[in-house]
Amino acid sequence: MSFTGLDAWLADRAAADLFSGVVLIRRGDETMFSGAYGWASRRWRVPNTLATRFDTASVTKLFTSVAALRLADEGRLDLGAPITELVDLAGTAISPRVTVRHLLTHTSGIADDADEEAGESYEALWLEKPVYTVTRARDYLPNFADKEPNFAPGEGCRYCNAGYLLVGMAIEEITGTEYRQHIRDVVFARAGMADSDFFDRRDPAPDVAEGWDPVLDTEGTITGWRQNIFSYPPIGAPDGGAHSTVDDLVRFLRAVRGGELLSPERTAQFLTPQVRHDENVWYGFGLEFTLGRDGGVWNYYKDGGNTGACSLARHYPAPGLDVVMLSNLTTGGLAVIRELDRRIRAL
Template structure:
């Protein structure tokens, strides 16, 4: 049975030319596979323990950190930004709360608004990406911009909101954001290979991100992303570490049972049957959540993960190219389900 599943998944990889690692865990099976190169020049292959950037896939770490601080009594979901952050946002509505930031309903300006800007690389034409090493370095990109929508309105995906959440984590905890996540999430549950690394000081075992050029050749994404990952995305993980994360989250090792339920409750409708909670997307039916969905995209980075609460099936797909993770995970879901 396992061999047949792997043969089917390998065929999907060949059909789409996927580069990266997948890991699928259910009650019956554990399946994993790696394809392509972590370093094309040196012909170093991707492996099961290769570390990948996951872009916005790590927004859920920011959400968990906020929930931990709520549990500790430092803030509430209804705390207003002006009450817990001593940074001046001159044009932000004073009614913006942590709840609004988490659910992408704050209406604050997004430093990378996908409705207005098609390519993340465009950001770094006027702002050198090598200056973006701390959360405060993102502030000039949106701090003095006017509100884009009313507070508490409809869902509009917002990276700036998660930068602000990260700044709140830093101020409340008195730790740099990446240090907080590594101490209270990664180290706590054994995500031993994961971290917030700087692109010019990468540790061993990290896959370089690759962008295909118009002529079919490839370049790395070193000039396409901020130097250091932030609270809106960019942490490095292994596929296995994300399985560890979901196991720990759903067995209440990171948050209490009640707070875990709060994190994973549908909050804001995105499209029909798809909602956003405090920790990511979720597909629903009339009665419950069918599956939780994490996704991330940056130039040279593609990530998808799904968790089915009823069957406890978790699938993680990490790619070091700009696409392929969606097609790969849909294929794996079809094979397994």
């Protein structure tokens, strides 16, 4: 199995400011490809390395989902329980018919803080509300809790960040532990993800990539760069923003498959498509699934994107490949994801 030419392709894109990040492809314990490109700090010209820790954006939802399913394993959380019985949502538009299962599978119908499927901008939420005031999951409630739902619970499927914020709040209520600490204890520590954490961008944490995106003129020419420090809250939440390395995300995928994080029953549930989202994608409990022509799972994954961040953690069962891409640019990440998939399909 060869990925000849991939390094040159990625290097060319980095040289053109179309990619900044790292890629790791593993089969079992064998590294099939690895490479680091671009700048961890564009201001100080510090290069990215395979040890650089990146904002994983929505890949964080996988950690939230596993934590919730662990509580279900322990008999402390009923996936069919209404979220209003677990979290105080009195006076909001959140229906008492919305269950934890609905929230985890994007079938709740609740309104999102920024509706990505409708083209709304998450960055625009913080034009008037200071990002530094939002550091806890509950701080996000005013952004979505009073908005009218998109559909009745269970009667549709629409990607929703806010659903995972509510699940994170439920985890805190059940465990009595702050969400981020709970993820450190039951996901990162158990999976051996020693380099992963939730880093506050206001703190001088080592080996953490800064997020940047280009400023473009009307013709699409790069005229400058802008850091993402005012684009979203300073520290990660249940719907996104945990930091990790490519090695740690491979460890996570393997720990899930190996039953190190969940019971056999919950592991199978986590790795099984639950609801059809569109023609090409099924949603599970955080994971997304692409089916092959035979109807079997061709790959399962979670990707994520935010201003100054783009991420992918994907497993291909047939060739046994784990593929992780982490970038501190929004620009160009999707093209890299598509190229990786194209090359694997051609193997």
